[in-house]
Amino acid sequence: MNKRMEKEFADISNNPPKGVSIKKGADQTKWEITIAGPEGSVYHGHNFRVICTFPDNYPFKMPDFAFETMIWHPNVTEKGEVCKEMLGEKEWVPTKQVKTVIEIIASMLAEPNVDSAINNEAAKQYKTDPKEFEKKAKEFINQYCKK
Template sequence: MSAGGSHKRIIKELSEITQSPPQGMKVSLVDESDVHVWEILMDGPEQSVYAGGHFKLLLTLPKDYPFKPPTLAFTTKIYHPNVTNDGKGAMCLGLLRSDEWKPPNKIAAVLDMTRSILVEPNLDDAVEGAIAEEYRTRRKEFDRTAREWVGKYAGRK
């Protein structure tokens, strides 16, 4: 796929997502002149400890998308086993790894999967081992800390 083809694919996916966004999400370009960087505003799923929170994520598409996966990062701090706790907010999502990404995959599927891991973390693919261990063995403490972070960083009303 040429650079023009990649650009067309991105425009098509952006159009589909903005017209029919995944549940609890709003998608827009960070800068209208760059279709490779998207801002996602996501509400914490009701059935999760993140309910009531409003999270901002940054999706960056490589120049050779869809042959290379996008990167997705939480810019809102979140206490979660699959999101780095280093201020970068990088997500560990199997679908986004180079060896698992396939060109037919779509950004809508990435966003749906992101929402689903807020409900049910993937502990086998955790980037924050201590948080994953806490989730496994001391769930009440995990839930309490995650809710505190939602209140502190994600503007829970």
């Protein structure tokens, strides 16, 4: 792990965003992030595991983020991939930090962004039938989440 990653890990560990915990995986280029579902959201009271995988050329390229916990969400594919556009991949510069992206993911749980949807079925349901969206999200939570 490079010095930049070490510094960022220490910063997030010592001053994590609300509802977030982090640990290093066996592979030092993977971080295991746990994000608590935000209050007022269908995800509240449940924890979601997100894997952050660093590229060889970090910080010049943004890490990949993927939900390991299956989730029904407009901005997450059924394979767990998070919408890179929403995370700011096009605007990524070496001065940006992982903590900022984690905060975006946490806020995305509170308020999905249907304009950056990559799960079109979930986005359509979120817009047109919120009660059915919430029902399906809860089904995923009951099946895949740990409290």
